[in-house]
Amino acid sequence: MHIQPKASHFINGKYVEDTDGTALPVIYPATGETIAHLHEATPAIIEQAITSAHRAQQQWAALSGTERGRVLRKAADIIRERNHDLSVLETYDTGKPLSETLVADATSGADALEYFGGLSGSLTGEHIQLGQDWVYTRREPLGLCVGIGAWNYPTQIACWKAAPALACGNAMIFKPSETTPLCALKIAEILIEAGLPAGVFNVIQGGGPVGAPLISDARVNKVSLTGSVPTGRKVYAAAAQDLKHVTMELGGKSPLIIFDDADLENAVGGAILANFYSSGQVCSNGTRVFVQKGIKDQFLKRLAKRLKNAVIGDPMDQATTFGPMANQAQLQITLDYIAKGKAEGARLIYGGGALDQPGFYIQPTVFADVNDDMVIAQDEIFGPVMAVLDFETEDEVITRANATDFGLSAGVFTQNLTRAHSVIAQMEAGSCFINSYNDAPVEAPFGGMKLSGVGRENSKEAINHYSQLKSVYVRMGDVEAPY
Ligand SMILES: NC(=O)c1ccc[n+]([C@@H]2O[C@H](COP(=O)([O-])OP(=O)(O)OC[C@H]3O[C@@H](n4cnc5c(N)ncnc54)[C@H](O)[C@@H]3O)[C@@H](O)[C@H]2O)c1
Ligand SMILES: C[N+](C)(C)CCCC=O
Numbered sequence: 001m002h003i004q005p006k007a008s009h010f011i012n013g014k015y016v017e018d019t020d021g022t023a024l025p026v027i028y029p030a031t032g033e034t035i036a037h038l039h040e041a042t043p044a045i046i047e048q049a050i051t052s053a054h055r056a057q058q059q060w061a062a063l064s065g066t067e068r069g070r071v072l073r074k075a076a077d078i079i080r081e082r083n084h085d086l087s088v089l090e091t092y093d094t095g096k097p098l099s100e101t102l103v104a105d106a107t108s109g110a111d112a113l114e115y116f117g118g119l120s121g122s123l124t125g126e127h128i129q130l131g132q133d134w135v136y137t138r139r140e141p142l143g144l145c146v147g148i149g150a151w152n153y154p155t156q157i158a159c160w161k162a163a164p165a166l167a168c169g170n171a172m173i174f175k176p177s178e179t180t181p182l183c184a185l186k187i188a189e190i191l192i193e194a195g196l197p198a199g200v201f202n203v204i205q206g207g208g209p210v211g212a213p214l215i216s217d218a219r220v221n222k223v224s225l226t227g228s229v230p231t232g233r234k235v236y237a238a239a240a241q242d243l244k245h246v247t248m249e250l251g252g253k254s255p256l257i258i259f260d261d262a263d264l265e266n267a268v269g270g271a272i273l274a275n276f277y278s279s280g281q282v283c284s285n286g287t288r289v290f291v292q293k294g295i296k297d298q299f300l301k302r303l304a305k306r307l308k309n310a311v312i313g314d315p316m317d318q319a320t321t322f323g324p325m326a327n328q329a330q331l332q333i334t335l336d337y338i339a340k341g342k343a344e345g346a347r348l349i350y351g352g353g354a355l356d357q358p359g360f361y362i363q364p365t366v367f368a369d370v371n372d373d374m375v376i377a378q379d380e381i382f383g384p385v386m387a388v389l390d391f392e393t394e395d396e397v398i399t400r401a402n403a404t405d406f407g408l409s410a411g412v413f414t415q416n417l418t419r420a421h422s423v424i425a426q427m428e429a430g431s432c433f434i435n436s437y438n439d440a441p442v443e444a445p446f447g448g449m450k451l452s453g454v455g456r457e458n459s460k461e462a463i464n465h466y467s468q469l470k471s472v473y474v475r476m477g478d479v480e481a482p483y
Contacts, residue, residue, distance in 0.1 A: 001085055003092055003182070008038040008205045009045055010188040012052035013198025018042045024178060024205055029095025029324040030315050030359045038181050040206035046213055049202045053144050053171040054219045056199025061141050061169035065120040072117030072166060074194035079110040079159075079187075086186060088316070090155050093180040095324040095360065096278050097315040109159030109187065111442040112458065120167035123463060125470075132476040139467045141169035142245055143221035146214045148235065149184070150226045151177035151326050152281040152382075157226050158184040160446075161247075162191070162201055164462035170222070171200045173214060178207040179327050208234075215239055222466070225249065226283075228380075229406075229451050236454070247455035247465050249283065249447060251380040252408030254429060255401035256286030256437060257391075260294040262413035266435060268302045270413055271386065274437040276310070276364045279325055280334075280384030283452075284409040286437055288370075288377055290391045290401060300368055300388065304350050307364055312355065324360040325383060331360040334383025341367045341376040346387070372400055380406065394423065402428045407449030411437045430456070 007015035008024070021039030028035045041049070060068065079086060086106035091098050096105075125137035147161035158174050165172045176184040184203045191201050204210060208231070215223050215238045222245035225235045232250040239246045256274050258267045274286035291299050315323035325331040331354065338352055351363030362384060370377050370387040377387050391397040401410060410427035413435055414420050420434045430448045433439065440446050440458070447456040455465045 001088060003089070004036045005038070005182060005185050008181070009041060009049070010185050010203040011045070011049045011199070012056070012202070013192050016045065016048065018045050021045065021206070024181060026093070026182060027179075027327065028092055029326050032328070032358050032360070035092060036182065038205050040178070041204040041210045043213070045204055046210065049173045049204050050144070050214070050217055050219055052199035053173050053202050056197055057141070057144055057169075057171035060166070060171060060197055060200045065123050065167070068167060068169065069117040069120035071191070071195045072113045072120065072163060075191050075196070076110040076113035076117060078190045078194055079106050079113065082190075083107060086155060086183070089186060090183055091315050091323075093154050093182045094152065094326045095315055097320040097323040099318050099321055100278065105153060105155045108156045108440070108442070112159045112163035115442045116163040116167035116462070119460065119463065123168065123467065133474060134476075135471050135473050138470045138472065139168075140470055141467055143170060144219055145170045145172045145222040145224065145466065146220050147172055147174040148211050148223065148225045148227065149174065149176045150283075151180040152278055152283070154180040154183040155187065158187045160457045161224050162187065164457075164466045165224075166196070166200060168463060168467040170466055173202045173204060175204055175206065175211050175214065178205065181205045211235070212238060215244070216241065218242065221245060222247075224465075232453070245465070247447075247457065248453040249457060250408070250451065250453045251382070252283050252285065252406045252448060252452050253288060253378065253380050253404050254284060254286045254406065254409035254411070255288045255290055255427070256411040257290045257397050257401060257413070257423060258292065258295070258299065259412070259414035259416070259419065260292040261415045262295075263415060263435075264295065264298060264302060267413040268299065268306055270411060270435070270437040271303060272306060274411060275386040276322060276384050277438060279323055279362070280364075281326055281330065281382055282438065284431055284438055284440075286409060286411050287381065287385065287387060288401070289386055289388045290397050291388055293390050293392055296368075296388075296390055300349055300366070303366060307350050307366070310364055312361065312363070322364060325362055326360070328360055330383060331362055334362055334381055334385060337376055337379065337381045337383065337385055338365055341370075341374065341385070341387070344374045344376070346370045346374060346376060349388070351384070372403065378404070394419065398423060398426050402426075405451045408452035409433070409448075
């Protein structure tokens with residue numbers, strides 16, 4: 001398997017290089033070694049991508065939805081056939097264990113392409129009868145969309161954005177995170193192999209200085225960002241200059257509420273999934289775990305015992321269940337937060353340090369006796385740090401769970417289903433879970449409230465964010481003008 005791609009960018013159906021771009025080393029998080037050398041997009045590369053995508057979009061939109069869907073579904077099939085290699089590449093890009101990437105990344109991307117490929121033939125407007133006259137609506141593409149990705153799910157993010165965009169007849173330029181540039185190039189290659197016309201999906205590399213000119217270009221009609229709130233503010237503001245459409249999938253500090261009647265093993269399992277999957281680098285993670293006082297000690301005891309079963313090590317070994325952080329910077333940020341948690345007086349129950357070995361390894365970490373005011377209970381850490389907070393009553397926990405500017409996710413564990421639905425209905429969060437955590441099937445809308453985002457990815461709802469309605473009034477009789 002070649003880790004080094006043929007070139008840095010994929011434009012108009014081909015790999016393209018411009019070595020004048022700043023060097024972009026790709027670092028394998030498990031060893032710290034450089035495994036590929038790429039270059040950031042130069043202004044010439046950015047212009048080439050915009051010109052190609054802008055030209056290709058109209059040809060793509062002119063196909064029927066069924067024809068477009070066929071291409072997307074073929075791409076989904078190819079991705080599934082090559083799941084192993086794509087998963088290995090995802091592991092090289094992110095450091096996530098192969099035991100995860102084999103089931104959660106390319107497969108999720110294939111689901112999105114299959115789902116939106118299936119929908120694209122039935123994207124219709126409606127007919128509205130008004131006496132003799134009538135109105136019909138046409139669902140039209142937005143035009144050229146820019147997708148900008150974070151580094152935790154490079155394949156999934158590229159596909160979750162490309163699939164609805166392309167299904168609706170748009171073209172896309174996708175800019176992966178500068179720290180995980182490999183996977184999106186493979187998706188671009190596969191889409192061409194599946195029959196996508198050249199230029200409809202393009203990938204260019206680089207950081208903010210490459211993303212910013214894409215957003216401000218007059219030929220771009222929409223931007224979909226997956227990233228942090230500070231970046232979201234900048235991107236949203238830049239898009240607002242020309243009132244461009246946006247989807248913002250941003251950060252979170254989500255609550256997971258565990259009542260004393262919950263099935264304890266399921267609740268502990270849910271808390272593990274909500275904090276330590278992908279070494280904690282998941283936007284929707286339930287990192288504020290509110291545990292009702294009566295079961296707190298039992299919960300912490302079982303949690304610590306089960307965490308001992310985490311297999312931390314070589315992410316390419318399928319027995320490994322907990323890999324390194326994706327990059328050195330995120331490791332350091334996480335260690336700094338752990339130090340803050342200790343300094344603020346939270347009780348360290350498990351983990352708490354980096355592993356003394358090459359790569360960006362850290363232990364899964366749990367703090368108990370965390371207060372709402374502590375920094376580790378307020379900031380998104382984006383690392384494997386669980387904050388356990390005590391609560392007594394339902395009303396109290398609802399107020400405290402919502403006392404955050406974020407609103408991506410929320411979860412509740414209880415065997416009282418009336419309470420479960422009532423609590424979830426009061427959560428200020430977009431993607432919620434009852435007796436589960438972090439499930440994200442393509443059929444369900446995914447996205448946040450408050451600072452966690454604007455718009456939704458996946459499900460039929462995503463169609464509304466990648467298309468626009470034109471309404472056409474048709475008069476059947478004469479026009480009665482006043483003069
Ligand atoms: N809600 C979601 O679906 C979701 C999913 C994954 C990650 N995230 C969030 O992403 C964050 C972690 O990812 P990250 O560190 O890569 O985020 P980030 O905000 O640093 O970067 C995200 C992307 O934005 C680009 N970017 C940065 N400045 C830009 C600018 N001025 N104009 C255009 N593009 C710019 C980066 O190059 C990168 O591709 C966390 O906050 C996490 O919660 C959210
Ligand atoms: C599918 N997950 C695991 C919920 C990840 C969604 C994207 C957020 O980081």
